Amino acid sequence: MKSQVLLLLTIALIACDASCKKDNYSPPDTYLKGRIVYEGEPINVAYNDVTFQLWQPGWGKLTPINVTVNQDGSYSALLFKGNYKLVFPDGAGPFIPTKDKDTGNDTIYINLQSNMQMDIDVLPYYMIRNARFSVNTTDSIVSASCSIEKIITDSILEKDIEYVSLYISKTNWVDGRTSINSVTLQKSEINDINNIELKVKIPSIIPTQHYVFARIGLKIKNVGKMIFSNVQEIDF
Amino acid sequence: MKIRYIHATLGLICILIYNTLASCTKDNLLNQNPTNILLNDQVWTDPNLAFSVLGDLYDRVPEYQELEQYWNFADFDEAFPSNYGDYWRVQHQDYDYNWWSYWDYGYVRDINLFIQKCRESNLPTADKSRFLAEAQFLRANVYFELVKRMGGVPLLLDTMEYNFSGDASYLQHPRAKESEVYDFIINELDSASQGLPNDPSIKSRATWGAALAMKCRAALFAGSIAKHGLTTPEVSLPGEVVGIPASMANRYYRIALTAAEELINSGEYSLYMKHPEDLSTNFADLFLDKNNNPEVIWVKDYKLRYRTTQFTVQNQPHSLTEEGAWSGFLNPSLNLVQSYEKLDNTFDTFATKDPNTGQYFLYDNINDIFKGRDARLAGTVILPGSQFKGRTVDIWAGYITPDGTIISGSSFGQQKVLPGETNPSQVVGFDGPIDGLEHGTQTGFYIRKYLDPTPSAGQIGTGSDVWWIRYRYGEVLLNAAEASYELGLLDSAAYFLNQIRTRAGFKIPLKASDITFDRIVHERKVELAFEGQELWDMKRWRLAHIVWNGENVPLTDKPWKADEPSTRIFGLWPYRIYDPGKPDDGKWIFKKVIPSVVNQAHRFRLGNYYSQIDPNVLANNPKLIQNPNQ
Numbered sequence: 001m002k003s004q005v006l007l008l009l010t011i012a013l014i015a016c017d018a019s020c021k022k023d024n025y026s027p028p029d030t031y032l033k034g035r036i037v038y039e040g041e042p043i044n045v046a047y048n049d050v051t052f053q054l055w056q057p058g059w060g061k062l063t064p065i066n067v068t069v070n071q072d073g074s075y076s077a078l079l080f081k082g083n084y085k086l087v088f089p090d091g092a093g094p095f096i097p098t099k100d101k102d103t104g105n106d107t108i109y110i111n112l113q114s115n116m117q118m119d120i121d122v123l124p125y126y127m128i129r130n131a132r133f134s135v136n137t138t139d140s141i142v143s144a145s146c147s148i149e150k151i152i153t154d155s156i157l158e159k160d161i162e163y164v165s166l167y168i169s170k171t172n173w174v175d176g177r178t179s180i181n182s183v184t185l186q187k188s189e190i191n192d193i194n195n196i197e198l199k200v201k202i203p204s205i206i207p208t209q210h211y212v213f214a215r216i217g218l219k220i221k222n223v224g225k226m227i228f229s230n231v232q233e234i235d236f
Numbered sequence: 237m238k239i240r241y242i243h244a245t246l247g248l249i250c251i252l253i254y255n256t257l258a259s260c261t262k263d264n265l266l267n268q269n270p271t272n273i274l275l276n277d278q279v280w281t282d283p284n285l286a287f288s289v290l291g292d293l294y295d296r297v298p299e300y301q302e303l304e305q306y307w308n309f310a311d312f313d314e315a316f317p318s319n320y321g322d323y324w325r326v327q328h329q330d331y332d333y334n335w336w337s338y339w340d341y342g343y344v345r346d347i348n349l350f351i352q353k354c355r356e357s358n359l360p361t362a363d364k365s366r367f368l369a370e371a372q373f374l375r376a377n378v379y380f381e382l383v384k385r386m387g388g389v390p391l392l393l394d395t396m397e398y399n400f401s402g403d404a405s406y407l408q409h410p411r412a413k414e415s416e417v418y419d420f421i422i423n424e425l426d427s428a429s430q431g432l433p434n435d436p437s438i439k440s441r442a443t444w445g446a447a448l449a450m451k452c453r454a455a456l457f458a459g460s461i462a463k464h465g466l467t468t469p470e471v472s473l474p475g476e477v478v479g480i481p482a483s484m485a486n487r488y489y490r491i492a493l494t495a496a497e498e499l500i501n502s503g504e505y506s507l508y509m510k511h512p513e514d515l516s517t518n519f520a521d522l523f524l525d526k527n528n529n530p531e532v533i534w535v536k537d538y539k540l541r542y543r544t545t546q547f548t549v550q551n552q553p554h555s556l557t558e559e560g561a562w563s564g565f566l567n568p569s570l571n572l573v574q575s576y577e578k579l580d581n582t583f584d585t586f587a588t589k590d591p592n593t594g595q596y597f598l599y600d601n602i603n604d605i606f607k608g609r610d611a612r613l614a615g616t617v618i619l620p621g622s623q624f625k626g627r628t629v630d631i632w633a634g635y636i637t638p639d640g641t642i643i644s645g646s647s648f649g650q651q652k653v654l655p656g657e658t659n660p661s662q663v664v665g666f667d668g669p670i671d672g673l674e675h676g677t678q679t680g681f682y683i684r685k686y687l688d689p690t691p692s693a694g695q696i697g698t699g700s701d702v703w704w705i706r707y708r709y710g711e712v713l714l715n716a717a718e719a720s721y722e723l724g725l726l727d728s729a730a731y732f733l734n735q736i737r738t739r740a741g742f743k744i745p746l747k748a749s750d751i752t753f754d755r756i757v758h759e760r761k762v763e764l765a766f767e768g769q770e771l772w773d774m775k776r777w778r779l780a781h782i783v784w785n786g787e788n789v790p791l792t793d794k795p796w797k798a799d800e801p802s803t804r805i806f807g808l809w810p811y812r813i814y815d816p817g818k819p820d821d822g823k824w825i826f827k828k829v830i831p832s833v834v835n836q837a838h839r840f841r842l843g844n845y846y847s848q849i850d851p852n853v854l855a856n857n858p859k860l861i862q863n864p865n866q
Contacts, residue, residue: 048330061855091470091842091865177329177786177837222470224781224842224865 032084032110033076034118036093038151042073043095043124044215044228046175050093052120054110055085069093071173071231084110086120094220094227095124096157124227125152125159125220131229133214135236140202142168142234146216148193161187162219166198170205172213172231180205180212187221202236211235280357289350290367293374294441296343298381300336301768302536303545303686303704309566312774312784312838313802314765315683316567316831319550320674326805326834329786330841333848333866336771338385340378341392347375348395369431373442373450376424380454383417384772387478387846387863391420410859413476415484418458422491425451436504437528439535439703445504446534449707452495452715459488460776463722468778471845473864478846489719493728496716505709506530507739515741519615522710523686524702531710535703544699548688553618553629554648554676555666558694564668567679568617568765570806570828575795576613576762581744583796586808588826596825602632602810605826611741616765618682620810625689630665631680633809636825643814648676654814669809671832678831679807685766710736710763718756726751733759757798775845786839791828803837806830841865 035042036050053064054077064087067077086108088097097106098121108120131146144166152158163186167179176182183200190196202212216229269275279285301308310317310325317325351371354364375393382389390409398404412420429447436445462485465471472479480488499505508522508531522531538544549558550565557563574585586605587597599605603621606613618624620631634644635654643652649666653659668676688700717732726748734745736759746755760773774780782799792800807829815821843865854860 061852063851063855089862089864089866177788177839179787222468224470 028078028080030079030081030112031076031115032079032112032118033116034074034120036069036073036075036095036122037119038095038122038124038127040119041127043093043122044071044073044128044230045069045093046177046217046226046228047071047173049175049225052086052088052092054079055087056080056082057085058083071228079112081113084112086110088122091224093122093225094126094218094223095122096152098123123152125223126150126161126218126227128216128218128227128229131216131232133232133234135202135234137236140236142166142200142202142212142214144198144200144214144216146196146229148196148218150193159223160221161190161193162221163187164190164196164198165217165219166200166214167217168200168202168212168214168234170209170212172233174213174215174231175217175226175228276353280353280359283359283363286354286357286359286363286367290370293343293347293350293371296340296346297374297377297536298338298340298343299536299704299768300771301766303547303700303702306547306550306566309766309768312770313569313571313805314770315569315572316679316805316807316834318564318567318674318676318678322565323833326831327836329836329839331838331844333841333843333863334850335844335847336385337847337850338381339389339850339853344375344378344392345395347371347378348393351375352395365431366433369428370442372424372428373432373447376421376428376447376450376454379417379424380421380450380457383414383421384457384775385847386849387473388412388414388417388476390860391417408857408859411477411861414461414478415458415476415480418454418480418488421454422451425454434502434504436530436533439526439529439532440537442534445499445502446707448495448499449533449712452492452499452712452719453707455488455492455495456715456719457772457776459485459492459719459722462488464776464778468781468842468845471778471842471864473861477861478864486723489722492715493719493723493725496712496719496732499709499712500716505533505712507709507713507735508532509739515611515739516614519612519740520684520687522708523705524688526701526703531708532703532705533707533709533712535705537703538699538701540698540701544701545704546696546699547686547702548693548700549696551683551687552694553624553631553667553682555630556625556627556694558692559696562675562696563694564674564676564682566683566766567677567807568681568683569679570681570808571791571802572761572765573613573617573619573681573808574791575758576610577742577758579608579610579741579743581742581746581750583794585791585793585795586826586828588808588828596827598813598820599824599826602824604824610762612762614684616683616685616762618684618687620680624682624684624687629667629682631667631669631677631682631810632665632824633669633680633811633827634664635814636811637814638818638820642811644670646670646673648673656816669807671829677807678833679805680809681807683766705767710739711767711769714756714760714763717751717759721751721753721756729756736763754796754798758796774840778845780840780844781842784838784840786837788837803839804830804834 048068050069051066053066055062055064067075069075099106127149129147129149133144135142163184165182165184167174167182169178170180181200181203183198212234213231214234215231217226219226307322309315354367388411391412396407425447429444432442432444432447434444458480462480462482465479466482511518549562552563554563577583589596603619606619614622618629634642636642643663645664649662650664651660652663654661669678669680670676686702688702692698693700713732713736717729720729729751730746730748779799783802785801789801789803791806794800809827809829811825813820813823846863848866849860849862
């Protein structure tokens with residue numbers, strides 16, 4: 001009796017296994033990786049904030065594959081081999097996509113046949129340059145300085161600065177949503193965009209930790225997504 | 237032997253088939269009318285049958301937050317969902333872009349079909365013109381729903397038929413301008429109102445009053461998108477498919493004000509004032525009283541034994557529940573509760589601690605802290621120490637000793653032995669609040685608005701037949717006040733606001749100089765809480781991405797400000813002082829808390845202002861464009 005049950009189970013298992021193999025095609029196995037860059041420098045953004053779309057034509061109804069860009073401007077997508085079109089929707093990030101010189105089109109065509117590393121060039125409204133962070137261990141105040149470079153100066157496309165903020169967080173996900181303290185300079189309070197200084201106090205952290213992560217964010221007027229400096233770990 | 241048997245059987249079957257076929261041709265079997273559905277000719281000769289088709293169209297009116305989808309009230313900052321399966325509502329950060337998406341062109345087609353068939357029919361003239369007007373009203377309503385969720389949508393006013401040519405591209409229509417859809421709604425309602433009865437006793441079908449109220453709201457929405465859209469120019473699409481030019485704002489505001497004034501001056505409706513002796517109960521009864529209610533304009537109605545809601549079953553206080561395991565789903569937030577003004581027209585957060593000494597303030601009675609506030613507070617929310625169905629609710633979080641030790645329980649009404657005693661006594665309320673315990677309050681409050689005190693309304697098998705009010709006179713007054721304010725008519729704005737505020741117990745009228753945008757926003761927030769207006773209001777004012785900005789901000793101390801972030805839900809827990817023999821024993825202190833279940837701050841992104849059009853819809857119709865910032 002027992003052996004019969006065992007036999008039946010084995011047959012069922014083999015049947016399942018066999019049918020699985022026959023019915024399915026292999027999973028996507030090809031990586032498309034890279035960074036969002038301006039002149040080779042990555043664009044730092046907020047987490048879960050900036051996405052772009054990949055469209056793969058030729059498979060019936062078209063639906064986009066949304067790819068989310070990491071904080072440090074890198075991205076990664078595991079895909080099937082094939083041809084893709086890469087598009088940034090309007091307002092996708094603190095930048096505008098670069099247009100092809102010949103066609104004036106901002107769609108990027110990708111022929112993905114093997115793992116591929118591709119940096120995507122975009123045109124940010126501003127870049128945060130020379131971000132420096134330091135901490136005064138006696139009064140636990142984090143000081144940061146940076147300069148802001150206006151990249152898009154075209155009178156139609158240019159956007160104003162809304163504010164600059166310094167955020168500190170317990171983990172290396174750093175922006176307004178995770179910050180434990182922050183300080184904001186409105187546009188009107190900024191005298192010199194080449195020399196911006198921000199100071200913020202580290203509040204008491206429970207449970208105690210002797211490090212925080214900091215970065216500077218820039219809000220551009222009428223652009224939903226912010227641009228950031230790199231994240232800096234600060235020990236105190 | 238066997239083969240002959242088979243042959244014989246086959247022969248028999250052949251004869252049978254032949255006979256069947258022969259009988260078909262004789263009795264016309266294939267041309268007989270079906271017995272399980274009604275045909276066009278049958279429906280459109282009988283007013284009662286046509287009315288039942290219309291009934292189906294009424295039933296399909298889209299809703300978001302309502303009595304049958306009470307859980308959606310917990311999506312923002314009005315209430316906390318005390319139900320394990322709904323905790324995700326306070327544990328997510330981003331609203332997906334397809335939230336509030338709506339693209340039901342099947343419904344639009346059915347309304348268009350109804351209008352077409354009704355026009356062609358030979359129904360009695362009186363029935364016909366009323367049915368047509370009602371269908372137009374419903375068509376205006378569905379386009380209003382579409383435009384407030386999706387922006388400009390294709391305006392389809394005729395039924396479309398496929399001609400089987402293999403090319404369906406002639407059925408593809410582009411999105412109309414957002415303003416064109418609003419203009420259509422306004423014109424459609426003008427035309428519908430001519431065929432609708434002007435009878436305020438009709439609540440569940442379209443009336444002249446309902447058409448005016450809807451026109452007023454739609455024009456106000458269009459006006460505010462035109463005006464406040466200026467602050468978010470990135471929320472727009474080329475061709476004004478999304479976004480309305482600012483130059484059109486005043487025109488829409490004027491339409492809204494005119495419609496409101498027409499309704500107000502007609503005298504057909506008035507504010508509910510059957511219990512002037514108790515304004516909180518009066519406000520609560522406004523939503524429950526189905527007998528000659530002068531304020532209610534258009535409702536989704538229910539009837540015992542036929543169709544009822546589970547709103548009362550799910551939301552009744554735990555200690556008074558008629559259904560064992562079910563109670564306490566929606567817990568109004570402290571964010572909302574502290575927004576209700578004091579009766580001297582000033583705002584104040586609840587004083588729990590002395591800011592200088594850090595000591596808790598002591599209150600003799602548990603409800604003292606809520607005294608002297610807007611009567612709508614106790615009419616909307618069941619507060620600690622207040623009554624429901626004639627019984628006092630038991631909301632208190634535990635004992636606190638003078639050294640700050642808290643003695644509390646983990647189940648409703650739990651008993652423990654207090655220090656210095658031998659017998660156990662109750663250490664926490666039978667209604668909570670207990671952190672993380674579902675089906676009881678976790679903020680310290682229960683909802684009163686729409687909660688049905690009728691016996692057995694809290695039983696699953698019976699349910700409540702309280703109606704869901706879609707339009708009421710109070711909102712029309714608020715619309716009139718807002719439109720007046722935006723047109724710079726501050727005297728008129730104060731006049732309309734004061735009517736609402738007098739009903740809420742305010743003795744000092746607001747002056748024209750008191751009227752600000754913050755005032756307008758605030759009055760809607762407290763008057764229309766739990767009426768499904770918050771999301772649409774925040775969207776049209778372009779405040780949603782500011783108020784729900786995803787940051788872990790503390791509870792605001794400026795409840796009068798329209799643009800204060802409010803991303804997480806807070807609560808207010810009463811503790812009883814345990815200090816036997818001392819004068820403070822039995823007094824109350826309050827703690828502002830954040831329920832531990834709330835672990836994320838809501839973020840409304842710019843791409844949420846107009847919900848995502850499903851990619852399948854876009855793939856079917858290349859003339860459509862996706863909404864911005866997604």
